[in-house]
Amino acid sequence: MVLWFWSRTERCFSSSGLLRANSGEPTKFQPPPKPVIVDKHKEVVERRFLSPEFIPPRDRTDPLKFYIERTDMIRRRKVLDVPEFYVGSILSVTTADPYASDKTSRFVGICIQRGGKGLGATFVLRNIIEGQGVEFCYELYNPRIQEIKVLKLEKRLDDNLMYLRDALPVYSTFDVNMKPVPHSANDEIPVNQLKVKMKPKPWTKRWERPKFNIQGISFELSEEMMKEAQKWSQPWIQFDMLREYDTSKLEKEIWKEVNEELKK
């Protein structure tokens, strides 16, 4: 009976209390780690993501050139883990810099543009540091890049967020020490429906024009100005068959090829 009572009291002791007894110094209360819930009833659908720089442009160049480039890209990807990210996700990139103290420089920012095909693929990160907007154009396959980490994986309403330069600085500031937001591999990528507010005109580009087709700005312009902007609309472009470039088959083949190579 005494033993049972003793065990009961032992259970009453909290772990922090025990620590206090051992070290003699007051320790901070560490909350237990959050349990990761894996929903096994949900169907596990593997998301096929092919980085856009793998898809070759519609040129008259020999596909052999793109094949050779792809092998080089895969070789680099085996060394450096390039995660899946989209325009609108927040990334942190560490590069090797000969002019930096301890030779590495880290930059955190939102991806506003992904351009280039093949080995010259680039992405532009933007952040506001000490009230000054800074943009870095990084090459994905540059050997100076040591680590690319996705802090928040999400998409936005547009493919190109260059309008953030003319938006209020609130929308481009991101904490350099922000914690990565966890994201499971099988969930769908969240689309941030944020509509950004702009600084007063003039802007670097006339974002209200239909040529840019921007969904992510809440234009607070007069109806007159919006009508004026629609004068430059070219509604026949969506029916132009020469501009169509169907990449679905090409994507499937390249995805298969890239996946097989990466698994080796």
Added chain:
Amino acid sequence: MKTPQAEELAVHAILNPNSRRKVMNKNRDHGKIDGKKLWGNNTALLNTSHGLVTRISMAFLNRRLGLLLTQVNRAVEQRHFSITGACSAIQKLTRVRVVDNSALGNTPYHRPPKCIHVYNKTGVGKVGDKILLAIKGEKKKALIVGHRMPGPCMTPRFDSNNVVLIEDNGNPTGTRIKTPIPLILRKHEGRFSKVLAIAQHLV
């Protein structure tokens, strides 16, 4: 001169008397037809039309101009001029932003500080170049620490043209630089060591 295109050409020729070439080349097929260049035939035709234009009395045009101007105005409106953005980083007469905490750079004045000379073979200043500024009615040397023009890959592009005031011997006037400074300046550590010493944030 009864077709609307010809009338448009005529008005265009009068409004822009020096654009003879534009009048000749406008809406022309610059290729070859039947193995012969079109130039010879067309210039003859156009010369006559151009001659007609000069000989047409101003009275006729004054009558027509009223009606035509509305058409021309619409045409001119749709003709958009594409102006490229900032092509060169910092050159003469660019307005700059002084980022250090010197008194000269931070006291308000009714005119923004402007670059009046770039100490460079080309007149275009990039990061690390010295320039001459006109601030508060005085001339002062400054060092470029960031510009809006995109530079080489892996280098930062800033949202404003940043500049640090400097003496003739290269010593900075201010004592602190809060805005981020590109790391490329460390390449010439000898020249910019004092500026880098007062910089708090290196990007």
